[in-house]
Amino acid sequence: MQVGFLNFYGSVLDVAQQRAALIANNIANSDTPGFKAQDIPFDMAMSAELASSPDADAIAAAAPGYRADDTVALDGNDVAPDNERLEAAENGERMIGATTFLHQSTADLVTALRPNPSGS
Template sequence: MPLDLNSQFALHARALSVASQRMKLLADNLANADTPHYKARDIDFQAAMQTAGDGQLALQTDRPGHIPAGGNPNRAEVLYRVPEQPSMDGNTVDAQKETSAIAETAVRYQATLTFLNARIRGLRLAITGGR
């Protein structure tokens, strides 16, 4: 039975992509914490990964000339965060929430990289026989 490396790594590659996207949004939010009327944005990491796991990223095509339908599978849906207490100037950034979300995203990203490195080391060991 052949090993399908794409299926082995696709979900983790998606997790890295979504985490990277989320980190950029969170950094943008923090950078605009004092910008009037700025609306904080975020990505629902769980929903993005659920979509990836369900195979709902894009439709399959059976011929090279077919145009794939659906959005970019490497882009997660960006949402505006509902503020608990918006500021007087209309800004919805909560610096504490942003900082907490950045830390959480960094941990997820590092955990995914650690897992992928372990898988790659295991494959390398299997291929080379430990030489």
């Protein structure tokens, strides 16, 4: 199966939107005792998203999981707001890049499909 640029960048935006929702949830619960930050690995989620028939291992790897490398506070919360803001910024840059590419590519396609106004 060949993946077109619309499918690919649509998948990029889908995965980035899932990450944005998880990051926003982490930030919203940064003061909740016992809350554990969640995230999805972007590369594994993209692989599962683009696979023609994803297997169970790919789906499990792309599911949200707890971060294991963050420092846990005394109340059991491991959300670091500064780290979450960095993750949100990185994710936002990925989304901006994908939307810019999609906008320009679709504009180029529309231009190519228009009849030639000069008639030649």
